[in-house]
Amino acid sequence: MNKFVNPDGVRAPGGAYTHTIAVPPNAKWVVLSGQVGIAPDGKLLEGAEAQTEQVYKNILAGLKAHGMGKDDIVKFTVYLTDSRYIPAYRAARERIIGNDCKPTSTLVIIDGLAAPEMLVEIEAWAAKA
């Protein structure tokens, strides 16, 4: 079982994430490619909120393929192409993942992704003992 800990001496998380997660030695790890807001039919959805929703659906599908779910996620790395997308990203995250799911997380604003229409990309790692 992964252990979620927020240490004394570090400012408490400002959102739905945890500062540290310890994974036991015998865990199985799953690493996902950065997911983008493309639906199974190949269509990139429009707007940061719809793209983020699709990203999380893709992540959950990827985890399910390995018998894992959102509670097994240990790390998200979120790439947004504009800081103005943060509220939309948060709303979509709450809807699909829920704010009770709190893996470790990193968020950065970057200049671009693989195509200019892509506004968000999220990487995920999961581990299950």
Place this chain on the structure above:
Amino acid sequence: MNTTINPAVLHAPAGAYSHIVQVPGDARWTVLSGQIGVRPDGSVPDGIEAETEQTYQNIKTALGVTGLGLKDVVKFTVYLTDAAFIDAFFRVRARVLGTHRPASTLLIVSGLMKPEWHIEIDCIAAQS
């Protein structure tokens, strides 16, 4: 114990890092959220050097919770909001890491979650 390797078939690292870190199969891993230079009271120290120091301090504190330390870090990913911060970052890193040389990636990004943050460091550590 993790093993750092800089093989002769690759160029020498351009800074305080190793090309390869090997982790034994029985290791327990700890994953951190990207740490920033925010003090426990929520304030951000002035200047990139102090902000970097505080970021490493937070990493040390967070690793300590699971009984790990900076010596157990396998990989750092460093995000700076300005390439002009690289020299200051290198100075602090050299001070903080001593002789430890984890694997490392450094990126310049156009922003972090809040505009008053200038550095964020991702970290994964393992101990066996």
